[in-house]
Amino acid sequence: MSDWFERRVARSLQANVPLSGDERARRGVMDRVRLAAAEGHPVRRRRADPWRRSRNSILGLSLAAGIGGITTLSVVAPDARPAASALSSVVIGDTVVATLRDTLRLVRLMFDAPDARRVAVAGDFNRWNSNATPLTRENGSREWSVTLALRDGKHRYAFVVDGTRWVPDPRAERSAPGEAGRIYSLLNVSRATN
Amino acid sequence: MTDRIIIQRVLDGDVEAFSGLVDRHYARCARIAVRIVGNREDAEEAIQDAFLRAFKALGDYEDRERFSAWLTRILVNQCRTVLARTKRRDALFAELDPRWLEFSVAADLDEGTWPELEDVLERLPADQREAIVLKYADDLTYEEMSRITGAGESALKMRIQRAFARLRAMLQEVPSV
Numbered sequence: 001m002s003d004w005f006e007r008r009v010a011r012s013l014q015a016n017v018p019l020s021g022d023e024r025a026r027r028g029v030m031d032r033v034r035l036a037a038a039e040g041h042p043v044r045r046r047r048a049d050p051w052r053r054s055r056n057s058i059l060g061l062s063l064a065a066g067i068g069g070i071t072t073l074s075v076v077a078p079d080a081r082p083a084a085s086a087l088s089s090v091v092i093g094d095t096v097v098a099t100l101r102d103t104l105r106l107v108r109l110m111f112d113a114p115d116a117r118r119v120a121v122a123g124d125f126n127r128w129n130s131n132a133t134p135l136t137r138e139n140g141s142r143e144w145s146v147t148l149a150l151r152d153g154k155h156r157y158a159f160v161v162d163g164t165r166w167v168p169d170p171r172a173e174r175s176a177p178g179e180a181g182r183i184y185s186l187l188n189v190s191r192a193t194n
Numbered sequence: 195m196t197d198r199i200i201i202q203r204v205l206d207g208d209v210e211a212f213s214g215l216v217d218r219h220y221a222r223c224a225r226i227a228v229r230i231v232g233n234r235e236d237a238e239e240a241i242q243d244a245f246l247r248a249f250k251a252l253g254d255y256e257d258r259e260r261f262s263a264w265l266t267r268i269l270v271n272q273c274r275t276v277l278a279r280t281k282r283r284d285a286l287f288a289e290l291d292p293r294w295l296e297f298s299v300a301a302d303l304d305e306g307t308w309p310e311l312e313d314v315l316e317r318l319p320a321d322q323r324e325a326i327v328l329k330y331a332d333d334l335t336y337e338e339m340s341r342i343t344g345a346g347e348s349a350l351k352m353r354i355q356r357a358f359a360r361l362r363a364m365l366q367e368v369p370s371v
Contacts, residue, residue, distance in 0.1 A: 005358070005361075005362060006358065008308060009308070009311060009326070009330060009358070009361065010330040012308035012311050012312075013225070013229060013311075013326070013327060013330040013331040014225070014330065014331060014333070015225075016221055016224070016225060017224050017225055017228040017229075017234070017237075018234065019224040019227075019228055019234050019237060019238060019241075020220065020221035020224040020225060021221065022224075022238075025220070025224075025238050025241070025242075026213075026216050026217065026220050028238075028242055029216050029220070029241070029242050029245045029246070030210075030212070030213050030216060032242060032245075032246050033209065033212050033216075033245065033246060033249045034209060036246060036249055036250055037209040037249075041249060041250040042204065042205065042249055042250050042251065042252040042253050124207050124208070124209050125207045150207075151206045151207065151208075153203060153206065153207070153208040153211070154208060154210065155207065155208075156209075156210075
């Protein structure tokens with residue numbers, strides 16, 4: 001069955017409808033997606049992935065213990081302050097180390113808030129959880145800091161002061177409006193920025 | 195950038211990368227949803243819900259299936275939900291006068307769109323309308339359509355055949371020259 005009637009039906013159904021090019025409608029989709037992301041979506045499927053577990057544990061080990069090794073992890077920081085000198089990865093084998101180096105980069109965030117009782121960072125990397133990633137500071141210091149292991153790409157984040165006040169990073173080069181009137185800072189992590 | 199790469203970026207935390215999938219697939223989803231649910235407002239809602247569900251379930255997506263087909267399956271389910279709701283809504287109103295369906299075909303074969311077809315599509319049974327839209331608006335194979343709709347391939351072929359018979363009748367087709 002492929003006569004003129006069928007061809008015309010097909011051509012008509014393949015033609016776009018007015019909604020197809022509606023930018024407002026597309027933005028509406030992304031608005032809802034961002035809200036869902038802030039709620040913790042998408043949820044990663046739990047599946048046996050020993051390689052992923054291995055990488056994570058390796059990273060945790062190297063961050064926690066700073067075991068002497070053969071490769072220094074890459075670092076990019078908004079304030080251009082290198083932190084790599086204090087961190088090195090464990091001796092595992094060239095393949096693992098190379099993959100680790102290409103997959104995750106260490107980013108040190110710093111925030112000047114002498115009067116704050118606690119400071120955390122929330123971003124798309126921790127599903128906007130304002131309790132998941134606290135910053136710490138030395139006794140007597142006015143500066144809070146944290147080191148994150150991030151994948152290449154653009155990340156949005158903000159500091160959360162005393163659990164309630166969302167503050168963009170004053171050292172960030174770029175920012176963008178977010179939900180609920182918040183301003184998020186933008187961080188572009190890539191090999192080229194190291 | 196392929197769908198697969200975008201999906202991996204989203205799963206790695208780059209939420210904004212999802213807009214690449216929206217931009218790539220929105221027009222196609224609109225073609226499907228508007229024809230299945232019959233109006234722009236309900237179609238827009240079904241599409242938004244479909245993309246949102248796809249985003250939330252992205253961790254469950256397996257790339258042995260085309261992302262477009264996976265998304266279409268979600269979209270069709272959302273369209274069915276919308277249709278079920280609007281059916282209940284429309285039941286509150288008087289039945290339509292069937293005489294409004296008496297169209298005459300303006301046989302302009304060069305036209306890309308066929309307004310009368312859009313109208314009479316609404317009068318097809320939902321399963322036939324769904325089948326013909328998936329087959330022609332999305333250019334799916336019967337195997338993909340079967341996965342999306344849950345119907346067997348032979349049943350789908352029958353629905354298409356019956357849909358064409360009804361469309362021809364409703365559009366008062368003059369035998370082809």
